[in-house]
Amino acid sequence: MRTKAELEAAIGSGGRAVLVINSRSRRGRRLYGRARRLLREAGLEFVHVFPVTDPTRLRELFADVLALEPDLVVVGGGDGTVAEAVGHLAHRDIALGVLPLGTTNNFARSLELPLDLPGAVRTLAVGAAGGGKVADVDVGWFQSTGDPQGEGPGADREHIFANMVSLGLSVEVARKVPHTLKRVLGRPAYALTAVRLLPRHDAFTAHVTIDGETTSLQTHQLNVANGAHHSGQRIARDASPDDRLLAVYRLGDEHRMRLASATARHVLTGPWRSLEDDAFLTTDRVEIATDPPLRVDVDGEIRGRTPVSIRLRGNALRVIVPQSFVDR
Structure with missing residues (x-):
């Protein structure tokens, strides 16, 4: 396992990133296109993008995500989508990024993330002005x-x-x-x-x-x-x-x-x-x-x-x- 600083440096220097967006979440379908645009404008590039239209497939989808050996997995959706990601990413040398696109967004609120899409994207731009950092939290x-x-x-x-x-x-x-x-x-x-x-x-x-x-x-x-x-x-x-x-x-x-x-x-x-x-x-x-x-x-x-x-x-x-x- 890398230190948090090492993982943060890898992400900030253009490490491997994967994007998973639940387009069935409350705001996911409406904001999918805007989210992709804002992510590109923030300099975030992804080796693969998984738009999810069937949430029942999330579990098997994350097997494909992990096979790409990413440094960062960005998940756009509500608490259910994020919870599925947490189960797969806990105890791994991978950082989870969250785009809060759900109804209550409890996990995003607990992480003190901006709930507006531009603010959430700025936080994901680790290493850039106004960008976030890698932390480790409990599950x-x-x-x-x-x-x-x-x-x-x-x-x-x-x-x-x-x-x-x-x-x-x-x-x-x-x-x-x-x-x-x-x-x-x-x-x-x-x-x-x-x-x-x-x-x-x-x-x-x-x-x-x-x-x-x-x-x-x-x-x-x-x-x-x-x-x-x-x-x-x-x-x-x-x-x-x-x-x-x-x-x-x-x-x-x-x-x-x-x-x-x-x-x-x-x-x-x-x-x-x-x-x-x-x-x-x-x-x-x-x-x-x-x-x-x-x-x-x-x-x-x-x-x-x-x-x-x-x-x-x-x-x-x-x-x-x-x-x-x-x-x-």
Whole structure:
């Protein structure tokens, strides 16, 4: 493995770069042509470009990407596309660059990337004025019950996640949000779907075990975050994908209306509250069982059910970030 400085120098001097753009993401199809133009104008050349029209092929596509032995893989798309890339690029001598073209762009927000396309492209121009740098950040690893993936050769990578593991109402929202509504409205589509589903959603009991000590709580929503954002909103002012911590927190308790008020507080106070607040449990590993057993959402994809084990893997992923990003 090269040092970060060595990898940064290779990228800045015109190293091998590959571009993957999900043209099915919310903004990918509309901005594909503009993105290619801006990348060319920034001096970024690619040995191969993969426009993705079928997201179900992303997994096999990354085998072709890795065969090109790139120094940099630029991924344009939403959190689902980025999460797929993270699983393939973690623990490799390759940097990930992100063009945030999705609905919530939680991972890009956590990396403090500009969300506008020109700003994101400028950050990717490592070595140029206003360009970014190579940093290494944390990823998560999980193992759930009945997960149909993650078996056979290379199975460990199937368990890596970028941003968050979720249980509860958000899992049902992700499953049932109308695709057309999401494409038209963006993030508000999730809120509208949650309002529709909440009156019929049952609370559950979560048994959260950290360092051998189990805490039991009732809620409609439980999250385990590696990143700093959820639903496009900051979790806490000091949360980071580079802090060697998983943040475990619930929204509300067993009462449905408290979920709504807790979500509102999360949106309003996230930029100011701290991971040291009582609302959070912080750790580098956690075991969660629920009554009843629940589906597990991992970066927007259903991956088995509880019980689920979650671990942190520190500094496992190399990414292009702004110069202002604090690389621990």
